[in-house]
Amino acid sequence: ASGARVVLGLPSDLAALNMLGGNARTVTDWNAVHDLGSGFYAGAGTALNAPEAVLLSGVYVKIGLSSGILTVAGTVPGASSFRRALSGGIWGPWERIGGFVSGVTDWNAVTAAGLYVDFTAGTAANAPGPFGVRVLVWPDNAGNLTQMAFRRGTTEVWTRTQSAGIWTAWERLVTATTLPGLLNATGAAPIYALRAWCKFDAAGAVIASGNVAGVTRNSAGNYTVTLLAAMPSANYAVTAISENSGFEGFYRLIGAPSAGAFTLLCQDKSGTPVDRITRVMVAGG
Known part of the structure; x- marks a missing residue:
């Protein structure tokens, strides 16, 4: 008859047959597929003997009376695939083929190296935020851990580490796009950082500094500032004020x-060199 289905030449009145070309048969225990025979199967997250507590679908190939190969995969994008074998009537362990581990409920408990996914709105405990993420986890030689989370559908990247069982707080990585929003400067003009800064007293003793190796008082009001790390060129700008x-x-x-260095001269309004507490900033270069 028109539209009739022929299944491997087998009689179509075998109601229990999980037919190729038909819908996947639902299972509640993945260990039961051998008795059901070769075919397509699907199991909810509550199905017994699953590799993960998520919705899975796959195919079982029965090989003889007591052996076969079962391959399943998660139903969300990026989900893992798994395979296990039945030999002599005994099921072997599940082996991950690839993809992401899903079903995470607490990111503090994720300590094994691998790729993980939470497509829900950050429902897992200790997530970086209320959004879906893919997370890369890896240990170092000292037994510490790093988690790096990639927010779904964006370029946001978050990271944190664990040492001696203690997790640091999640921190969002700064990019060229996000940096301006974290500063108190607005508009499209570029933002330049200081390359060095220093506060020193009238005798040239450094009180506080950044990237300054030291200050030498050469004579009254005459100070040479030596940088810890040299500038790319000598074309930098120096600003100095008295306190x-x-x-x-x-x-x-x-x-x-x-x-790597510059010399300043401080003078009063009559032009006389004078020693003063000085604050210096270096930019550009």
Whole structure:
């Protein structure tokens, strides 16, 4: 008859036959597929003897009376695939073929190296936020762990580490796109960072600094600032101010600066060199 199905030449009145071309047969125990025979199968997350507690579908190939191969996969994008074999009537362990581990309920408990996924809105405990993620987990030689989470549908990346069983807080990685929003500067103009800074007293003793190896007082008001890491070139900009209240101080560079050092001269309004507590900033370069 038109539309009749022929299944491997077998009589079509075998109601229990899981036919090729038909719907997958639902199972509640994956160990039962051998007795059901070769075919397509699907099992909910509550099915017994599953590799993961998620909806799975797959195919079983029966080989003889007591052996066969079962291959299943999760039904969400990126889900893992698994395979196990029946030999001599005994099921072997599940082997992961690839994809992501799903069904995570607490990210603090995920310590084995691998790829994991939570497509729900961050319902797993200790997630980086209320959104779906794919997470890469790897240990180092010292037994510490790192988790790196990629937010679903965005370029956001979050990371944290574990040491001695203690997890750090999740931190979002900064990119060229997100950095301006984290600063107090607005608009499309580029943002430049300081390359060095320093506060030193009138004698040239460094009080606080960043990327400054030291300050030398050469004479009254004359200070040489040596950088810890040299600039890419000598074309950087230097700004200096005096901390003294009521003092009109004027600073200028003495000679040509090098990539690794520059000399400042501090003068009062009459042009006399004077020693003062000084704050210096270096930008560009």
